[in-house]
Amino acid sequence: MKQPEGFNDDSHKVCRLKKSIYGLKQASRQWYLKFHKVITSFGFSENLVDHCIYLKVSGSNFIFLVLYVDDILLASSDLASYVIGIEIHKDRKQKTLRLFQKAYIDKILQRFGMKDCWPSPAPIIKGDKFNNDQSPKDELELEQMKNIPYASAVGSLMYAQVCTRPDICLVIGLLGRY
Structure with a gap:
């Protein structure tokens, strides 16, 4: 060395x-x-x-x-109903198996200070773009952003995307570029 x-x-x-x-x-x-x-x-x-x-x-x-x-x-x-942070709901009559990560998602929202955010039916709408208007505008907003570990937040969302939330794949891909 x-x-x-x-x-x-x-x-x-x-x-x-x-x-x-x-x-x-x-x-x-x-x-x-x-x-x-x-x-x-x-x-x-x-x-x-x-x-x-x-x-x-x-x-x-x-x-x-x-x-x-x-x-x-x-x-x-x-019979397991909760494995590795994923809730499993099996309905033999309807022949369905559903996977949920509500507890995990609530935990990451809490960790990154977003527990009071509003849900959206779609994480991104056609035509939405990331631009400099969404960047911090003053020193206070810049200081608030320093308290959020961006890479860790994106990584946590990637885990949810891979396990149960393929609907957020596009947004996570865009966030991963920044």
Whole structure:
């Protein structure tokens, strides 16, 4: 390693990473070790043959967690109505399966100071464009914007878009450009 640009003080000191960085060879191993530590703390036991399968038994109920890279498949003997922040409503008579993220969306609205906002039937209307008129106009508005972590807000909305809200895909794509 070399010292970062602008830091060179001729001491030949370098940076030492204390955590793995996404994309490095050891990143996936470090993620797996962290996942293993957390999931076993919840009472799951690792399969001896395939280390990416975890099992938890409670009475006559069981839960399997199958880990594949950074995706998790969950299988259980119990009927689940709420998994990973997603509410599941199954209607056998109408043969429908509906997924909702109301609790998650309420949580992100609260986190980013928008709990009192009004819902809209469409997140964007034909002809809507982002422009400088929507930018902060004075120091007060600029200071208010500094308190909102923009990338985190867009990322939170992307999660909702991928799971249950494909209708906001266009808007999230536009927001991601800024």
